[in-house]
Amino acid sequence: MNIIRVATYKDLSEKASQILLKQIKEKSNSVLGLATGGSVIGTYELLVEDHKKNKTPYNQIKTVNLDEYIGLKPNNPYSYHYFMNQYLFQHIDLLEQHTHVPKGVSDDFQNECHQYEQTIEQLGGIDLQLLGVGVNGHIGFNEPGTSFQSKTHIVDLSPSTIEVNSRFFNTIEEVPTKAITMGIQTIMNSKKIVLLASGKTKAPILKEILKGEVTENVPASVLNQHPDVTIIADEEALAN
Numbered sequence: 001m002n003i004i005r006v007a008t009y010k011d012l013s014e015k016a017s018q019i020l021l022k023q024i025k026e027k028s029n030s031v032l033g034l035a036t037g038g039s040v041i042g043t044y045e046l047l048v049e050d051h052k053k054n055k056t057p058y059n060q061i062k063t064v065n066l067d068e069y070i071g072l073k074p075n076n077p078y079s080y081h082y083f084m085n086q087y088l089f090q091h092i093d094l095l096e097q098h099t100h101v102p103k104g105v106s107d108d109f110q111n112e113c114h115q116y117e118q119t120i121e122q123l124g125g126i127d128l129q130l131l132g133v134g135v136n137g138h139i140g141f142n143e144p145g146t147s148f149q150s151k152t153h154i155v156d157l158s159p160s161t162i163e164v165n166s167r168f169f170n171t172i173e174e175v176p177t178k179a180i181t182m183g184i185q186t187i188m189n190s191k192k193i194v195l196l197a198s199g200k201t202k203a204p205i206l207k208e209i210l211k212g213e214v215t216e217n218v219p220a221s222v223l224n225q226h227p228d229v230t231i232i233a234d235e236e237a238l239a240n
């Protein structure tokens with residue numbers, strides 16, 4: 001595991017955007033695995049700024065997102081589809097048909113999960129997967145106890161996740177209790193992984209991950225078994 005220590009969230013976003021831009025420049029048809037949540041907003045803002053200034057092309061880039069809340073349509077302002085359009089997709093020349101976000105509304109979720117895995121396979125796999133990490137160690141919405149062999153599946157969100165993510169909703173009651181998420185095996189099949197950890201709330205879980213012990217109680221600990229993981233963490237997240 002390669003740990004890049006930075007001072008602030010701004011520096012973390014700067015570093016992450018540089019790594020993504022390097023990937024895009026080296027492989028213009030890269031398949032990027034994308035995340036949502038607070039950790040990645042600064043990175044997406046810098047990619048948009050770069051595109052406006054330097055016209056970095058995204059027209060051959062494909063994207064696959066980690067997760068989506070069950071019950072939220074793509075046009076719901078609280079959905080991850082909406083998040084991605086708001087913070088990234090609508091500001092760059094990425095083709096909509098090249099973006100893939102798991103469907104939060106479907107009459108056959110088992111098929112949706114299977115189709116999502118098929119999509120990733122047909123794209124040739126993920127070249128670079130961007131991750132945040134939940135305070136309980138979740139990656140995507142893979143909560144503690146999720147099998148390391150899991151593929152895209154439906155999850156019951158943990159109380160901790162519902163509580164923490166309620167900050168993006170009006171009330172905690174509005175937070176969906178289920179989600180569709182890439183599985184841990186799906187994530188681990190990515191060629192490269194970049195995990196962002198910012199702020200003091202992530203210090204305890206980051207310490208767990210960096211211990212090196214691999215346990216399904218800490219989903220992100222599985223990254224210790226991946227050949228090409230970069231963790232970008234700021235001082236607060238690395239404070240013991």
Ligand SMILES: O=P(O)(O)OC[C@H]1O[C@](O)(CO)[C@@H](O)[C@@H]1O
Pocket residue numbers: 035036037038039040066067131132133134135138139140141161165
């Ligand atoms: O970056 P945040 O908002 O701390 O979220 C961390 C993780 O939690 C999720 O938002 C799921 O709750 C992931 O998509 C994200 O990587």
